[in-house]
Structure formats: structure tokens, C-alpha cells
Amino acid sequence: MPSLPRPSENRHITLPARQATVAAETDVLVVGGGPAGLGAALGAAEAGARVILAERYGFLGGNATAALVMPLMSFHTQAGEFERTGTLNLLPDDHGPGHPVIGGALRKLLERLVAVEGAIAPSRDTGFVVPFDPEAFKLAALELLDEAGVQFLFHAFASDVMRSPDGEVEGVVFETKSGPVVIKANSVVDGTGDGDVAARAGAAYDMGRDEDDLVQPMTLMFRMGEFERAAFENYVREHPGQWRGVHGLWELVEKASRAGELDLKREDILFFGTPHGRELSVNSTRVTHVSGIDVFDLTHAEWQSRKQMAQITAFFRKYVPGFEESYPIQSGVQVGVRETRRIIGDYTLTGDDLLSARRFSDVIARGTYPVDIHNPTGKGTVLRKIPEGEAYDIPLRALLPRNVDRILTAGRAISGTHEAHSSYRVMPIAMATGQAAGVASALAAKNHRSPREVPVDLIQQELMRQGANLGDQELV
Numbered sequence: 001m002p003s004l005p006r007p008s009e010n011r012h013i014t015l016p017a018r019q020a021t022v023a024a025e026t027d028v029l030v031v032g033g034g035p036a037g038l039g040a041a042l043g044a045a046e047a048g049a050r051v052i053l054a055e056r057y058g059f060l061g062g063n064a065t066a067a068l069v070m071p072l073m074s075f076h077t078q079a080g081e082f083e084r085t086g087t088l089n090l091l092p093d094d095h096g097p098g099h100p101v102i103g104g105a106l107r108k109l110l111e112r113l114v115a116v117e118g119a120i121a122p123s124r125d126t127g128f129v130v131p132f133d134p135e136a137f138k139l140a141a142l143e144l145l146d147e148a149g150v151q152f153l154f155h156a157f158a159s160d161v162m163r164s165p166d167g168e169v170e171g172v173v174f175e176t177k178s179g180p181v182v183i184k185a186n187s188v189v190d191g192t193g194d195g196d197v198a199a200r201a202g203a204a205y206d207m208g209r210d211e212d213d214l215v216q217p218m219t220l221m222f223r224m225g226e227f228e229r230a231a232f233e234n235y236v237r238e239h240p241g242q243w244r245g246v247h248g249l250w251e252l253v254e255k256a257s258r259a260g261e262l263d264l265k266r267e268d269i270l271f272f273g274t275p276h277g278r279e280l281s282v283n284s285t286r287v288t289h290v291s292g293i294d295v296f297d298l299t300h301a302e303w304q305s306r307k308q309m310a311q312i313t314a315f316f317r318k319y320v321p322g323f324e325e326s327y328p329i330q331s332g333v334q335v336g337v338r339e340t341r342r343i344i345g346d347y348t349l350t351g352d353d354l355l356s357a358r359r360f361s362d363v364i365a366r367g368t369y370p371v372d373i374h375n376p377t378g379k380g381t382v383l384r385k386i387p388e389g390e391a392y393d394i395p396l397r398a399l400l401p402r403n404v405d406r407i408l409t410a411g412r413a414i415s416g417t418h419e420a421h422s423s424y425r426v427m428p429i430a431m432a433t434g435q436a437a438g439v440a441s442a443l444a445a446k447n448h449r450s451p452r453e454v455p456v457d458l459i460q461q462e463l464m465r466q467g468a469n470l471g472d473q474e475l476v
Helices: 035-046 103-117 135-149 198-200 229-238 250-258 295-319 351-355 418-424 427-446 456-465
Strands: 023-030 053-056 152-155 156-165 171-175 181-190 222-225 267-271 279-284 327-331 365-367 371-374 380-383 392-395 407-409
Touching: 023 171, 023 407, 023 427, 035 103, 035 135, 053 171, 053 181, 103 135, 103 380, 103 427, 152 198, 152 229, 156 181, 156 198, 181 198, 181 427, 198 407, 222 295, 222 351, 229 392, 250 295, 295 327, 327 380, 351 371, 351 418, 365 456, 371 418, 392 427, 427 456
Parallel strands: 023 053, 023 181, 053 152, 181 407
Antiparallel strands: 156 171, 171 181, 222 279, 222 327, 267 279, 365 392, 371 380
């Protein structure tokens, strides 16, 4: 195996002590520039805080741009319409019914993207998902931060927290080309996706499913160009049942597999349209039994997924009508990671909470995306829909790491079970929990408190002022 093997656990050396540059002090420090971090930075800035966002890459967007997780999944009630059979319709021209349950920062981003033709507005024909262009996403995110007055530091990987003499977290240490850098803050929003900052601060966490601790598989996504829509639609019409909305091609997969030309690790081919008519976003690689917080597993996943990508692109060109002249335009900067740490909070969201569309008086965000568990051991995906026309609440308590102050989690690292995580991990919900974490952090700084001490009703009032959707139930 070409990837570096994991070393023996008893091989360690002691590194010398070092100094770090204190780069800045701020009210709110947001770690991670993905959807959760963007929501947090925008929410905190609009609430009046001084905000710095630190990001490991040289661009914003996180999984949306680095891992090419395209499109944004549905944040509307009555989702799932995309699973209709019949003619492929990737570029709808109508905006049919559907009730969004997320607004605020997400709405600002989508309005910006649609205005520059960098995204397609959600509609019934897209199943209320939002196809977008990752380059347009990067620029729109940067513009929104600029306009909000958010400062940022790129090429900065969070490696540790800094504590005061009495043990309180008062900043984060970043590894950079300029050496270690510290940013001090009244409170920190962990938008790393992996709960890196909260874990370094001592927060407890869970990983994987209860029976064996296995997490959902990783996927390298990629974009294919020179797609001939008419030829593919002819194939779909002539082979009913072989394409259902965004996935299928079972007969062709079986034929290529029998010929020894394809070893597909998931159960079918899955791809989505983009704002460009001759381009598709492909989500068909799958790497199991790997951990996204283990550098050796990540290395293995990159190696495996790129080998799978080569097989899949060759399969498209040889077997699938409409792909004869197609080619891969771009793959993710890194493999896409669905699940790692779930930081244990003051409340743990459960699958039952989601599937019963449970309401909470301390709601700070809502979701409608199904429970969507990609098999941690191989083929197969479990889908369980939220009740029709309903949404579930996410309580503030799920963002507050148990026994840790001055840090809030946002995005897929919030407190929940393996089942619940499979829904709230998607990017629109991550952006909504991020906005809530940012608002809570800003109000904490304004009132010289820790985020846990801020009254929930003040957070809810500010979120609604910013256009967030908290439903119509009685709040705190």
C-alpha cells in the first residue's frame, strides 16, 4: 500500500517549547470558513460584534468549495420530490411550491449567488436543492464578509487552544507559514466540522454509531464537463426505471462490473446538475472504515477515492450515453468527510426528535432534511423522511459543549446522535446553526458574559431580527 502506515502508538518524542505571535484580539473568533463559519461570522457581525474568521485554506466555503459538495441540499418542507422517475430535468425554469425553514445568512448568500447566475433557485423540479458554482460561492462568501466588516486570516490551521492562568479558554493557536499565531477572543465558534477546537478545550465527544463506532463513509466529489443532455434523456426514455431523478444506471453498472471495468463502492451512480448546462456534479465514490480525524486514514481515503474516480469517469465515457466526450473538470481539494466528532452538549439531539418533528422552546435553527445514513461498511443508504410539511427544531443547548465555557459548536459537530447527525450535517442547516452560534457569541461579548449565560430569548430575538426562521411555536 503506497500510503504511509500508521506508526506504533508508543513511538513519541518531546518537542521543544515555542513562542507564538499574538495576531489580534476580538469579541468573536470563528474557526472555519465553511457554511457554519460563514453563518457564524455574519450573525456575529450583524449583532454588532468585532469578528475574525480564521480558515485553513486560501478561500472560503469549506466542504462546498474545497470538497465540491454540490448542491446545497433541501431546506424546504415536503422535500424529496427529486426522486421522481422520468425525464432528467436538471435546469428548471419554474419556482414551484415548498416552504423554506431556514432564512437569515443562508438567504443572503443564495440571493447573491442567484443574482450572478452562480446558483439555481430551489424549486419543485430540483427537489428544492440548490445547484451552485463553487467559484461563485467563494466570491459571494468573500463579498458578504467584506460588507459585514468581518476580518479574516487564511492559511491558518487551528491546532490548540490558549488558556488564561485560571484555565479559561481565551484564544486559539493556529499553525501558519509565519509560525504559530494566536488570536484571542471573548468567545470562539468552532466551525471546523470536526469539533477540533472544542475537543482541544477538553469537551467530550462521540463518534460513529453505537454498535461499532463506525462513521459514515468519505466521498470525493468531482465535476464532469461536455455532458450531452439530449443523448442522456433519450437513454432515460428508452430504459424506464434506470434513472430516478438524480441516481440509477443499475443495468449499466452491472454490465461494466461483469466486464471487470467498474468496482462501484456505492449502490448506484449519483449526480446532480450545476448552473452550467453541460456540466454535472458527481457523488459516486465511497471509502469506508476511515476516520476524518486520523491523518493516516485521510491519506488512505484520498488514494482510494481518486482511484475510484478514474474508474467512474472511464465508465461514463464508455457505457453512458451523453458522456462520450465528457471529462473530469475538477475534483475536490480534499475528500469529503461526512462524520467525525459529535461534541456532547447540554442536550443531545436524537433521531426520534427529528422524525417526530420535535419542537423546543430554546430553538435557534430548524431542519427538514431526511435522516440520510450512508452505510459505514459498504453499499446502501438509509433514508427516513421528516413528516410531510413539518420541520424539526435544533435547541441552543445542542451548541453548548458540556462543561466547557466560551466555546460554541456549529455545523456537523453539534451535539446529536449518529442518526440525528445524518440530517443536520448538511450545509444549509450548518449555516443556520452557525448563525445562531455567532449571535450567541456576539451577545455574550456585548454583555461581558459567557455564551451559556446569555438569555435564550435575547438570542432568539436577534436571530429573528436577522431574518432567521424559528417557526411559529411559543419561544422562551
